Amino acid sequence: MLLPIVIISTIILFSAELLYFKIANHYNIIDKPNHRSSHTKVTIRGGGVIFAFALLVYSLYAGLTYPYFLLGLLLISFISFMDDIQELSSKVRILFHLAAVALLFYQTGLFMLPVYWIALSFIFVIGTINAINFMDGINGITGGYGLVALATLYYINASVAKFTDPGFLLTAILAVLVFNFFNFRTKAKCFAGDVGSVSLAFIILFFLLQLIIKTENLSYIVLLLLYGLDAVTTIAFRLIRKENIFEAHRSHFYQFLVNERKIPHVWVASFYALVQLVMNILLIICLPKSNYGLFLSLLIISMIFISVRLIIEGPRRLFNVTE
Template sequence: MHYFLIFVLLFLSELLYFKIANKFNIIDKPNERSSHTRITLRGGGVIFYFGALAYFFFEGLAYPWFMLGLTLITFISFVDDVRPASRGIRLLFHFTALALMFYEWGLFSLSWWTLIVALILCTAIINAYNFMDGINGITGGYSLVVFIALAYINVAMVPFVDSEMIYMVMAAVFVFNYFNFRKKAKCFAGDVGSVSVAFIILFLIGRLIIVTGDFSYIVLLAVYGTDTVLTVIHRLMLHENISLPHRKHLYQIMANELRIPHVVVSVVYMLIQAVIIIGFFVLKEYGYWYLLTILLLLSASYVGFMRRYFKLCGK
């Protein structure tokens, strides 16, 4: 019963945010780099933070350092949605948030170089998740697949976190998908959504890896990771500034140049990641070999797709 109550409260919170966004003109205007053509409310993904906040208060202030870090990174991302913040300020907030999450993980007993590597990798994962937020349904849909997988692992394979946390954030994902996973989205996630949900997922996968000592669980992000890394490498080969916006991700070419509906592209990404995860569960004893095989197959598919369709992007 309490899950239904949480869902209703989150739904009402999202509707309240829409009123605030309308009043203060927090919108996303399409430009030549956009994959949409309509002015749409931005920042609806703040609901992911509210889902985590609901867990924090309903379950006795659990994981306080993580929650403080999530609050900081959500705050600066929302500010950046409303009025772009300087890169230095964003990095300060991101690094502080990650340091708090590392403290929650118990990493400060490790060597300083391990912490530096962890900081770089975690920053890269959060930014990669943010880069992939460009069409209707992809952030909410892909995140839902990952959360379902994490919930299954937590219950059926190895407990690594309080299940209530996963379920309450999943309720927020369902609310967001209701408004975003459609042909004409009511709202976009914004940086506040993509960054906050990435931070939550990173915290959960990090705890899973720490508990099991098994880094092959990174397969849960294989599709996003491959698309992002290979797109960055491709742009570097083209001598482009990778910090500038673009429309050269594989999913963007599918949606913009091939004119495949956004929702269909998002479903394709969801299904591919879901199949990969199911295969991982079946072949868990070969975890690292399975991960390597999947990354090679995804990379080969990416290269084949780009060889055929990248020319449609023009310069």
């Protein structure tokens, strides 16, 4: 019974994406390259709208199992799509993001935790959403990385600890696969846009929070560790260079590989997905049982990542000093 449903769902999602392309072309919803871009061709923006669409359609078919999450997803997808069309005030975006995250927390039961955990969770979730959004700069990286995260979560849900509706999770995976068909290529047909990267981050975080709450193990944050390391170390190096971290830039490690080393987009995207997949496999095999084990693992991996950046980029670029 599963295979026919998967085939029908995939056909629906392909059709929805192609329909969106026609709408985007008609209303000129496109991404024009500028001095900060890692691409050179005008491309359709917002192809990631399919992520929220897929889960909404699934819920209409299978039932509203997670109504507050869906409402939060619609809110954050809507404001992100509006921002793709015309840049909005940061205050408006933050307001919608906070409302969406509050609905996410209500759905997962996080508001039952002590206040300090709620505060830390807000920081983690908002920070992760922005990190995933900022990392969406080259063909395939959002779709490839998102696919690895969701596929790992699907495996954990099936074989390690059941924490969510498998059909809901499978639908998210199918949506990412369809998006990758149009984006994970040398000449992308579309970009995810803010609506895609932000909504995908929101979806992954929903499943991740469900898993952490179910198992009471924070170690599963490793499923998003590579993106986190790139984002956090980039901020740290920019602060060291006395740069304004709120200004747009091309300082991420993946941007250096693409723009300075001229490595093809899909190669870098594949590298990020593969490295995160290896970390996910090691996580499942050697899951830390204590916060000390998690801290030690994070410290070792962080030192390795920083060392790699120092070797490949060099101290002149990272610290703005003479080698």
